[in-house]
Amino acid sequence: MYKLPALDAVKELKAIAVLTSGGDAPGMNPAIRGVVRAALSHGIRVYGVNRGYSGLIIGDIWEMNSRSVTNIVQRGGTLLKSDRCEAFKDPTVRHQAAEILREREIEGLVVIGGDGSLTGAALLAEESGIPVVGLPGTIDNDIHGSDDTIGFDTAVNTALDAIDRIRDTALSHERLFLVEVMGRDSGFIATQVGIACGAEMVVIPEVEFKIQSLCFQLANNRVKGEGSSGIIVVAEGPRPGLTYRIAQQLEENGQSPKVCILGHIQRGGSPTGHDRVLASCMGATAVDYLRAGYSSIMVGVQKGEVLDVPLKEVLERKxxxxxxxxxxxxxLHK
Amino acid sequence: MYKLPALDAVKELKAIAVLTSGGDAPGMNPAIRGVVRAALSHGIRVYGVNRGYSGLIIGDIWEMNSRSVTNIVQRGGTLLKSDRCEAFKDPTVRHQAAEILREREIEGLVVIGGDGSLTGAALLAEESGIPVVGLPGTIDNDIHGSDDTIGFDTAVNTALDAIDRIRDTALSHERLFLVEVMGRDSGFIATQVGIACGAEMVVIPEVEFKIQSLCFQLANNRVKGEGSSGIIVVAEGPRPGLTYRIAQQLEENGQSPKVCILGHIQRGGSPTGHDRVLASCMGATAVDYLRAGYSSIMVGVQKGEVLDVPLKEVLERKxxxxxxxxxxxxxLHK
Amino acid sequence: MYKLPALDAVKELKAIAVLTSGGDAPGMNPAIRGVVRAALSHGIRVYGVNRGYSGLIIGDIWEMNSRSVTNIVQRGGTLLKSDRCEAFKDPTVRHQAAEILREREIEGLVVIGGDGSLTGAALLAEESGIPVVGLPGTIDNDIHGSDDTIGFDTAVNTALDAIDRIRDTALSHERLFLVEVMGRDSGFIATQVGIACGAEMVVIPEVEFKIQSLCFQLANNRVKGEGSSGIIVVAEGPRPGLTYRIAQQLEENGQSPKVCILGHIQRGGSPTGHDRVLASCMGATAVDYLRAGYSSIMVGVQKGEVLDVPLKEVLERKxxxxxxxxxxxxxLHK
Amino acid sequence: MYKLPALDAVKELKAIAVLTSGGDAPGMNPAIRGVVRAALSHGIRVYGVNRGYSGLIIGDIWEMNSRSVTNIVQRGGTLLKSDRCEAFKDPTVRHQAAEILREREIEGLVVIGGDGSLTGAALLAEESGIPVVGLPGTIDNDIHGSDDTIGFDTAVNTALDAIDRIRDTALSHERLFLVEVMGRDSGFIATQVGIACGAEMVVIPEVEFKIQSLCFQLANNRVKGEGSSGIIVVAEGPRPGLTYRIAQQLEENGQSPKVCILGHIQRGGSPTGHDRVLASCMGATAVDYLRAGYSSIMVGVQKGEVLDVPLKEVLERKxxxxxxxxxxxxxLHK
Structure with a gap:
């Protein structure tokens, strides 16, 4: 359980808004609920923006109450829907969005999403002066400034559940399986999943892949009497098709691997306890930061502590x- | 709960053997347990054959006791391992297998597998005179003579769990997903899954697919205000790549579908209650049939009743x- | 997959209503969806009644459309809510309910529930002449005239999942556990769960319990080298407290069992594939029966076939x- | 993902041993695997002790190899079995245990368990001079010196899954449920679960319970239009029966709550990804600490970092x- 910040309110806020943007992640719903419940408890009106920035720029905004977020803490996806909005890269469009917020007397915006979404948030805050607080909402856990992101834990568990099933067939048929997990250009999901499922090897963008090492290790396993079954977890990486390329290389080396691409199942599903708690407290904390007068920050987790990280810092590093x-x-695979 | 047959024993059996063959299916373990526990309770020795027919022809056989099957009822895969054995298509090889069984005084064999495995079982019984009883063990539910097969219910539930997750993203992003499920050249899994997940459409080999009907229905959903999210369940069908071909056709018609191939996760995992009970009672019943002097039959389910079906009949029809x-x-999708 | 009836419509129906009554069961939502979608596809208006008979008698009724049942197929519980309504035992109250249905031109009612609810359905139909079709919706599977009920399969799987967990502790600590499952005064859940979890013994109301047999079997397991861990599944039975009484008797015989009462978790959760399909097709079939002019029947499953069973027959036998x-x-426990 | 310590080995160890003690917790198996794999990779022999201290004092010890821990990472419980050993409180018995370890040239012991087990570990190390490293293995998360314990995350998720099911019935019947979770005399599980399931209230030993506050909040919910359904999570607390006492008080105040005691299901089941990773790395790190010459410490997590905590410090505070x-x-419940 994280250490939570203690903040003094310096501002009376009339209204704030919340939106989810980019790829959906399990836990976005409890994050929304955290924002709504915390705001209402301080007498602040809360607006929900549909479809992320796409909804914001056309004013698709509605007032939420306590019941709007009843019975959603356990649901995957996001009740506010989400989108990737190209138009929001245009400063004129962002200016328009700010006008829409001002018209409704919205004095703070909470943006839940990945780094693309947080870039939009930073620009909107800077240009318009409207306070914006971001939450790291992505299964990939690739947001600088936070050790943890909303959705990562659920995605890891979903991938694990799938691989535990695949392991049954791998053992029964003494077969080698290559299982591709998500994670964009980082290996967080793959490494966590690989350790947790007892994978024979993990292939991640951070480490150069050599077919020889893999073949050597597979031969070694056989020598140790572990048979020819095995699970190799592959991070999707920046270029699609990696897993199939490795499969081909293995075939050229006399192996007959099977390929499984776990795909979109990793984005959905009821969030885990960890993600529900993380999202809930990040949502509530975002409201505290707005009340304390902060802007252009992200709520992050570092060294077991929930804290504020300047969006600038978040976005300039990998x-x-x-x-x-x-x-x-x-x-552990040895 | 099925009606179980009441059989009179006419034979004293010294020993029987059991093997699992072909693609693994959740429930093979409780089926093995059913065979072992029932045989032991009648004072019959039981041998386990490793790796299906591949193990049989090299005599990879071991004597099982009650503890061999302790704590396996809930495990996916098969503790006896499985294989597809090309060599067993050769009559000389089958003759050899029969000799191996006779040497150990094995007077009955239980084969758990799909139609390829049951074909081997039928030939072995016919040529050698050794009584053989088959159990329909396949997730595809495509065995003639039985309304249900071991593993089908679990595969349907695993696919459903995955699709329920995908639905979260489909709704959050208002996206169309094509989800490919297993089932070889029949649409049992796809139809059951499609009904159970509330799919917008099911594409199965039994019905000619027309891109126009699909586009028409998607347009219709939009008119009814159901938005552009949706799940289309596609049976893998006899030729690989169908789902990607449909995706391309949809793109040509202005849609932007995402594709998910559920793949091997459908074969593994802890069997459902239904599959554990079906497999357990089929396993125990197989022993009863051997004791009653039957051979060349499969234990099947018809009209809510567990009964014997001649293997010949099983194998000559689809x-x-x-x-x-x-x-x-x-x-229901309307 | 069940055989479905082929029915000819003889009546043009303007509107029908649907309600859920008694203890909730997973699958009630897909059953409602089946009724709604089938009715709409035949141009029949559908009304949802809130809170079962309690809502009916005060006219808490609303018109449903296709979207009312979007995205509910995978939800546990019932979106129409449910209740046990004592007042409906009074003929005057039922008369009033009939008036409310007539005022809205409702020419058929679908009641989803257990035997108490079906008794109310039978009386309403008989007294008012309004056609009523019942669906067997109860986790207990104790409805005469149907081999299967909506919710039973899910309850069995939920109990199994819990017992698989308890088994981990039982094995780690070599402990004996008594696990109480639901089922009112019948042993359907307990027997199915007991077979599926590999229980050492099942205690059900249908068989007289003798502490000596249990102690004998436990001693026997130890002799066979199976250690002192074990799971005994106990059906709750007609009188509460049975499981604690058995625990005490075991203690008096030198055992130290632990007790787990699974309780209400068995009623909830996302319905299994089996229950979703069963409920969906029973719901759609109920509409077909109303269109074919049937009344005072229940949609049941017998010998693998979905068919009509007179409510009178359903209610007069156990x-x-x-x-x-x-x-x-x-x-199998031997 | 935690920061892991970088340690220099100062000792060549011939052999170490590992045991699990006290209540079992999901993740004990990956912890054992972490110890075994790390030790073997450094050329250290590893012995497994069966049944915790009970096995240690009778020399029930076996040499483990890499295959001993194959395919266990996903299993609940502990393959080394566990026990609460009263005899180990006797210094003479501990002396005897030390002799048994010395006879086998065991130069380090890893103890996985709760505070009772760690007390035994501290005494054994102090009296015998044999280096002992403890791992916090308990679902209760009540070990001073570590922000997280092996099994806590899984227990929270299991309880959540159960409560999500109960919520279905609570909503369908508009009923109030009191759900009792484990946690001995601390409220960690209850608080985490309460936030994650959206409970209306959490009752924990750390906060004095007042029936008036609860009734007030329930009345308040009704005023806000949230109906009379609800979940109240109750920590079991130091004295059994608390949940039933609260239920009775609620009844005296005109409520009709239902009670669910989740019980032992919270101890078992496949460990979550989080617990598998935490346990694996704690197990491997324990070996590193032994090689670096540490003793009488526990591997803990503080501020996102895995580190050593003196057992003395662990045991003297709550x-x-x-x-x-x-x-x-x-x-969040407001």
Missing amino acids: KPLASEWIAMSSL | KPLASEWIAMSSL | KPLASEWIAMSSL | KPLASEWIAMSSL
């Missing part, structure tokens, strides 16, 4: 995967 | 998908 | 648990 | 539940 985890992953 | 289910599926 | 299943359950 | 989480829990 979050690295700690090398000790890569080592740990390889140690 | 099991049709009832047209009323196709109609029901289309009615 | 459904027995087949003795062969009791024998099977005891065979 | 871990408090942060008041900000109590406030957060109450804020």
Whole structure:
């Protein structure tokens, strides 16, 4: 359980708004609920914006009450719907969005999404002066400035559940499976899943893949009497098709691997307890930051503590995967 | 709960053997347990054959006791491992297998698998005179002579769980998803899953697919105010790549569908209650049939009753998908 | 997959209504959806009645459309809410309910519930002449005239999932657990769950419980080297407290069992594929029966076939648990 | 993902041993696997001790290899079995245990368990001079010196899954449910579960319970139009029967609550991804600490970092539940 910040309110807010943007992540609903319940408890009106920035720029906005978020804490997806909005890259469009917020006396905006969405948030805040607080909502856990993101834990567990099933067939048929998990250009999901499922190897963008090492390890497993079954977890990586390319290389080396692409199942489903709690408290904390007069920040988690991270800092760096985890992953598969 | 047959034993059996063959299916473990526990309770020795016919022909056989099957009822896969064995198509090889069984005084064999495996079982019984009883073990539910097969219910539920997750993203992003499920050249899994997940359409080999009907229905949904989200369940069908071909056709018609291939997760996982009970009682009943002097039969389910079906009959026909289910599926999506 | 009836419509219906009554069961939502979608596809208006008979007698009724049942197929509980209504036992009150239906030109009522609810349905139909069709909606599977009820399969799987967890502790601590499952005064859930979880013994109302047999079997397991861990599944039975009484008797015989009462978790949760399909087709079939001019019947399943059963027949008998299943359950635990 | 320590080995170890003790917790198996794999990779022999201290004092010890821990990462319970051992409180018995370890040239012991087990570990290390490293293995999360314990995350998710089901019935019947969760005399599980399930109230030992506040809040919910359904999560607390006492008080105040005691299901089941990763890396880190010459410490997590905590410090204090989480829990239910 994280340490939560203690903040003094310096502003009386009339109304705030909340939106979800980019790829959906399990936990967006409890995050919305956290924002709504915290705002209402301080007498602040809350507006929900439909379809992320796409809804904001056309004023698709509605007032939410306590009942709007009843019975959603356990639902995947986002009740506010989400979208990737190209138009929001245009400053004129963002200016328009700010006008729409001002018309409704909205004095703060909470944006839940990945780094694309947070970039939009930072620009909107800077240009319009409207306070904006971001929440890291993405299954990929690739947001600099936060050790954890909303949806990551659920995605890991969903992938694990799928791989536990695949392991049954791998063992029954003494077969090798390549299982591709999500994660864009980082290996967070793959490493966590690989350790947790007892994978024979994890292929991630952070480490150069060599077919020889893989073949060597597979031969080694056989020598140790572990048979020819196995699970290799592959991070999708920046270029599509990696898993199929590895499968082909394995075939050229005398293996007959099967390929599974887990795909979109990793985005959905009821959020785990961890993600529900993280999202709920980040949502509530976002309201506290707005009341304390902060803007252009993201609510992040660092060293077990929930805190504010300047959006600028969040967006200018890539979050690295700690090398000790890569080592740990390889140690445990031996 | 099925009606179970009441059989009189006419033979004293010294020993029987059990093997699992072909693609693994959740429920093979409780089926093995049913065979083992029932045999032991009648004082019959039981041998387990590893890796299906591949193990049989090299004598990879071991004696099982009650503890061999402790704590396996809830495990996916098969503790006896499975294989597809090309060599068993050769009569000389089958002759050899029969010799191996006779050497161990094995007077009955239980084969758990799909139609390829049951074909081997029928030939072995006919040529060698060793009594063989088959159990329909396949997630595809495509065995003639049995309304239900071991593993089908679990596969349907696994696919459903995945699609319920995908639905979260479909709704949040108002997106159309094509989800490919298993089932070889029949539409049992797809139809059952389609009805159960509330799919907008089901594409199965039994019904000619027309891109126009699909586009028409999608347009219709939009008119009714159901938005542009949707799930289309596609049976993999006899030729790979169908789902991607449909996606392309949809794109040519102005849609932007996403594709998910559920793949091997459908084969594994802890069997459902239904599959555990079906498999357990089929396993125990197979022993009863052997004791009653039957051979060359499969234990099947028809009209709510567990009964014997001649293997010959099982293998000469293809099991049709009832047209009323196709109609029901289309009615409920309206 | 069940055989579905083919019915000819003889009546043009203007409107029908649907309600859920008694204890909720997973699958009630897909049943409602089946009724609504089938009715709309035939141009029949559909009304939803809130809170079962309690809502009917005060006219808490609303018109449903296709969107009313969007995205509910996977939800537990019932969107129409449910209640046990004592007042409906009074003929005057039922007369009033009939008036309310007539005022809205409702020419058919679908009642989803257990035997108490179906009794109300039968009386309403008989006294008012308004056609009523019942669906067996109860986790207990104790409705005469149907081999299967909506919710039973889900309840069995939920109980199994819980017991699979308890088994981990039972094995780790070599402990004996008594697990109480629902089922009112019948042993359907307990027997199915007991077979599926590999229980050491099943205690059901249909078979007299003798502490000596249980102690004998536990001693026997130890002799066979199976250790002292074990799961005993106990059906709640007609009188509360049975499981604690057995625990005490075991303690007096030198055992130290732990007790778990699974309780209400068995009523909820996303319905299984089986229950979604069963409920969907029973709901759609109920509409067909109303259109074909039937009344005072229940949609049931017998011998693998969906058919009509006179409510009178349903209500005058108790459904027995087949003795062969009791024998099977005891065979597999040996 | 936690920061892992970087340690220099100062000792060559011939052999170490590992045991699990006290109540079992999901994740004990991956913890054992972490110890075994890490030790083997450094050329250290590893012994498994069966049944915790009970096995240690009778020398029930076996040598493990890499295959001993194959395919266990996803299993609940502990393959080494566990026990609460009263005899180990006797110094003579502990002396005997040390002798048994020395005879086998075991130069380090890893103990996985709760505070009772860690007390035994501290005494054994102090008296015998054999290096001992503890891992916090308990679902209750009540170990001072570590923000997280092995099994807590899984227990929270299991309880949540159960409560999500109960919520279906609560909503369908507009009923109030009191759900009792584990946690001994602390409210960690209850608070986490309460936030995550959207409970109307959480009753924990850390906050004095007043029936008036609860009744007031329930009345308030009704005024806000949230109906009379609700979930109240109750921590079991130090004295059994609390939940029933609250139920009775509610009845005296005109409510009709239902009671569910979740019980032992919270101890079992496949560990979550979080618990598998935490346990794996704690297990591997324990070996690193032994190689670095540490003793009488526990591997803990503080501020997002895995580190060593003196056992003395662990055992002399009670871990408090942060008041900000109590406030957060109450804020979100409003």
